[in-house]
Amino acid sequence: MYSAADLPTEPIQINAVPVVQTWNLSKVYRTGFWLNQKIESLKDCSLTVYQGETFGLLGPNGAGKTTLLKTLLGIVRPTSGKAVLLGHPIGNLNVKQKIGYLPENAYIYDYLTAWEFLDFIAGLFHLPSSLRRKRITELLDLVGLARSTALKKKLKQYSKGMLQRVGMAQALINDPEIVFLDEPMSGLDPMGRYRMREIILSLKKQGKTIFFNSHILADVEQICDRIALLALGELICQGSLNELLGDGNAYQAIVKGGNSETLTPWLTNLSWENSCWHGQLIGELDQFLIHLKQFDLQLISIHLARPSLEEFFIQQLRARGIEFSR
């Protein structure tokens, strides 16, 4: 497990320099034989990521996470809106030198060793050969791959977790200021996910900005300073976990009976589960109890807590009529 020092603390001490900013970013894909079908993958997305923070972009499958990330990287052209990376419009060549990217399904050259592959990527960034050996050794250490294995074993013999770590090393070869990671934990076993979280935390300690897409909420909750929720191409909310989930000083109530109309004035993030209403108390507890009595509603439980990120995420999606499957 992580020590308390590894985990994000509140209030978050981030340097409030925006390094990624978007304004009303939209993307419409055109598909079909006559290109007459439209898929609105992003709708008016405006977000800000600050220097040195770990930012998690969450959303169910098909929410538009990869499209947003690829738009920021200049791989996908936005239909409208504006985005700036490190103070320059997206696509700027100098900025590309300062960013790293781990795609969801990285193409890895099977017949190369990890060392040969990383050496090849270093060459693409024109890293002088005198520096390459040192850089590759440092990165192998960081991602936890033995030098002897990296020199000998071909990538086709690597496990999914090892390949993901090689992918991470290639994303860092140019010592980027911002690292974009598309679903870095997807398909990994618990140990692989743990290692990937550790790598991300050590990058954060080095002061790097990390922007990653994920639908593994437990990982996000453990390592992110701030998050944004994306659903059906729209950014539903963004902020720190405390801003979004509360600081644990709010009452979570479960009530039997009644309807959303009688409860909405008292409970926020209202959801219906196991034949009961679940929500977070907005007003005074004693007044709420009087209200329940007046309407003959049954209080099943009430406790001080904040919802988990997963509960919050599901509530937010349900409130918009979206079902989330993992």
Ligand SMILES: Nc1ncnc2c1ncn2[C@@H]1O[C@H](COP(=O)(O)OP(=O)(O)OP(=O)(O)O)[C@@H](O)[C@H]1O
């Ligand atoms: N090149 C493309 N052409 C047409 N439609 C696309 C293209 N890329 C993505 N889409 C559509 O855009 C929507 C958003 O896709 P995107 O891959 O960005 O979502 P996502 O949140 O990354 O999903 P996942 O978690 O499954 O990877 C989906 O409806 C998808 O089918």
